[in-house]
Amino acid sequence: MPTGLVALLDDISVIAKASAASIDDIAVAAGRAGTKTAGVVIDDAAVTPSYVTGLSPARELPIIWKITKGSLKNKLVFLLPAALLLSEFLPQAIVWLLLLGGSFLAYEGAEKVMEKLGFGKHGETLEDEITDPVAFENERVGGAIRTDFILSAEIMAIALAEVASESLVMRGAVLALVAVVVTIAVYGAVGLIVKLDDIGLHLTKKASSAAQAFGRFLLRFVPKLLVTLSIVGTVAMLWVGGHIVVDSLHKLGWDGLYDPIHGAEVAVAGMTGAAGGVAGWLTATALSAVVGLILGAIIAFVVHKVFKIGADKAH
Incomplete structure (x- = not known):
């Protein structure tokens, strides 16, 4: 009996050590994959x-x-199984899905730019009289979740590429961990950002003069921050959408956009010395955004003028 008990405890110890090692491996792989998605994560936080x-x-x-629940559903229910199945049985299809997703992001960003320039509105905006607040809120949430789906797909695709050589179980565990951590980080930050003005108002009622001063600063700062984030979010849609399209076409063997953008990035980086990395990245980002704007504008024209989708709202 003692021998059997000792053997059982030894087996449990071995299993526990193996499990701990697996958890460590998953965490390391998730961290490696997560760092590659940083740019898209920042864009997601700016858009939302x-x-x-x-x-109200x-x-x-x-x-x-x-939106957070919708984002988790996007990643864990739709994208995670799809990514694993595609990576296992049809890996060549992933780039085509990313190409479609990038085009959709470019369309969303270009549509916002066109509205700002007076080319019509598509759907209710805050400037309109909101006759049905519940329907308007649902429309806003639906739009956010649709945009999140594309950004989440890019995050999952980047993470998947980092662990493509791992086993199916490891890939699934890493993608799940990245999905949860990224979602909590993004929407936790967004929740804090949108409540900063309430925090400022609360601080203005404190007895401390320092707290009151900081509260007043927040009340002045937050509206400017939200306007800035709205602009950054639109630019991010164009940049990420354009980048996904250019990179996807490159992977499919067409370098008509990739080569000149990459060439400009390298040239600018070479001319700017110590700031070369940042300057080169900004150059590639700006050119990708231009691609996104042009592509998105073409798609928006086809959708609203050719197929007349949403044309009744464009007044």
Whole structure:
């Protein structure tokens, strides 16, 4: 009996050590994959506050929570199984899905630019009279979740590329960990950003003069921050969308856009010395955004003028 018990305890010890090692491996792989997605994560955080800007403060966190749940559903229910199945059985299809996703992001960003320039509105905006607040909120949440789906697909695709040589189980574990951590980080930050003005108002009522001064600073700063994030979010849609399209076409063997953009990035980096890395990246980013704007504008024209989708709203 003691021998059997000792043997059992030894087996449990070995299994526990193996499990701990696996968890460590998953964490390391997830960290490696997560660092590669940093740019898209920042874009996601910049885009999302625009969906609650101008709405009732009481609805801000509930809306963020709805979007958070939608984002987790996007990643864990739809994208994770799809990514694993495609990586296992049809890896060549992933680039085509990314190409479609990038085009959609470019369309969303270009549509916002066109609206700002007076080329018509597509759907209700905050400038319109909101006759059905519930329907308007649902439209905002739906739009945010659709945009999140594309950004999440890019995050999952980048993470998948980093662990492509791992086993199916390891790939699944890493993607799940990246999905949860990224979602919590992004929407936690967004929730804090949209409540900064409430925090500022609360601080202005404190007895401390320092707290009151900081509260007043937040009240002045937050509206400017939200406007800036709205602009950054639109640019991010164009940049990420354009980048995905250019990179996807490159992987498919067509370098008509990739070569000149990459060449400009290298040339600028070479001319700017110590700042070469940043200057080169900004050059590639700007050119990718231009590609996104042109492509998105073409898609928007076809959608709204040729197929007349949403044309009744474009007044």
